[in-house]
Amino acid sequence: MNIAIIGYGKMGREVEKAAKSRGINVASTIDPTESSASHREISEESMRNADVCIDFTAPNAVLGNIQKISKFKKNVVVGTTGWDGSINEARSIVKKSGIGLVYASNFSIGVNIFFRIVENAAKMMNKLDDYDVYGYELHHSKKIDSPSGTAKTIGDILVKNIRRKSKLLFAMAEGKISPNELHFASIRAGSIPGTHVVGFDSSADTIELKHEARSREGFAAGALMAAQWIKGKKGFYTIDNMMESIIGGRQDV
Ligand SMILES: NC(=O)c1ccc[n+]([C@@H]2O[C@H](COP(=O)([O-])OP(=O)(O)OC[C@H]3O[C@@H](n4cnc5c(N)ncnc54)[C@H](OP(=O)(O)O)[C@@H]3O)[C@@H](O)[C@H]2O)c1
Structure with missing residues (x-):
């Protein structure tokens, strides 16, 4: 699998490290201000070799990023938090464009x-x-x-x-x-x-x-697991859907 990492901050770098240790190829790292990122923006060039995008950016950036990613028909894992007010808009972008998205406020x-x-x-x-x-x-x-x-x-x-x-x-x-x-x-x-x-x-x-949490490692590992899981799927999912497919439904108490 090839991933594009959007947001090359603390989490973006952690995802890159975890991907390398799992043999997952990082096709591009995208960040408008981090000079060590491979690309400045989501574009045909930065999306070309990616199967799935992983977004760990900022609350005000997420919706615009999803919109741009959807134009390139790439599936996306969203780890950025603090954008709950725009979730319905994100759902409709996902539906209209036919991409797959999985969101979690915590990927651990x-x-x-x-x-x-x-x-x-x-x-x-x-x-x-x-x-x-x-x-x-x-x-x-x-x-x-x-x-x-x-x-x-x-x-x-x-x-x-x-x-x-x-x-x-x-x-x-x-x-x-x-x-x-x-x-x-x-x-x-x-x-x-x-x-x-x-x-x-x-x-x-x-x-x-x-x-x-002992470190950010658990978030990165979960986000990569989600990237594998969302590959080839269509629709808006949360990590709850992914957990259900891993450990089964809820038990009654
Ligand atoms: N779901 C989870 O499991 C989980 C776990 C940990 C953290 N998080 C969340 O993930 C987000 C990122 O956390 P972090 O600690 O990695 O923050 P961070 O170190 O500030 O990194 C975020 C990076 O994204 C960049 N960025 C902002 N807008 C962008 C855009 N439109 N396109 C590409 N890059 C953009 C930022 O650049 P600038 O500095 O120039 O703005 C910054 O370099 C936060 O919302 C945090 O709460 C989620």
Whole structure:
């Protein structure tokens, strides 16, 4: 497989490293400002030898990139986060052009297993009113979006499965929170690649579930797995679809 890497920043370089170690050919690296990238823009020339594109750029760049990629009929893996408001537009570009796209706010396979563990825990906690629910996430100080896309996904899983929690509070709590609010805090510091914690707290004890990325390696490995998976497919997919095909559907708790 030949890939084009769009966005030659921290993740783009990590994907390149992971691709080389797996014998996957990097046909081009595209970045408007990184002088070591092979190309400045998505063009006939930079797309020519690519089977699948992998985008790790910036929230305001994603939609334009998908539009350009679709003109060259290339499938794409989108790892960039913070563009949720444009997802429907992306869906319609994908449908109209007949390309394949897979998106994940977090391509780490471990995190996606974590999502399922959180979902099962939430289903159990739905039946146990004594436990309050909270979350927090930590990322490096250069991260652009806050809360992380992963935190939003975890928050959505919790409110979907715990009836007494109907509102996510990502901002600082101003005074007392309401019983239906679920507080999910974001901390930005140093070089932390990404830590997400979900807690259940009763008067007797606390249960915490934690996923801690050790490096960006897991994101890159998952994105490459997604590139293999999306090759030859048409339509808009999320990593949930990919996980289902790898580990099967959800189990009832
Ligand atoms: N889904 C996941 O598993 C996962 C994991 C980690 C990170 N992420 C997300 O991936 C994104 C990138 O993260 P990062 O740490 O690699 O950021 P980064 O180091 O800032 O790299 C992003 C690179 O993309 C470039 N870029 C911006 N617009 C572009 C465009 N239209 N075409 C090509 N390149 C463009 C940027 O150039 P400039 O500096 O000139 O803007 C920068 O060099 C973020 O949204 C982050 O949250 C996702």
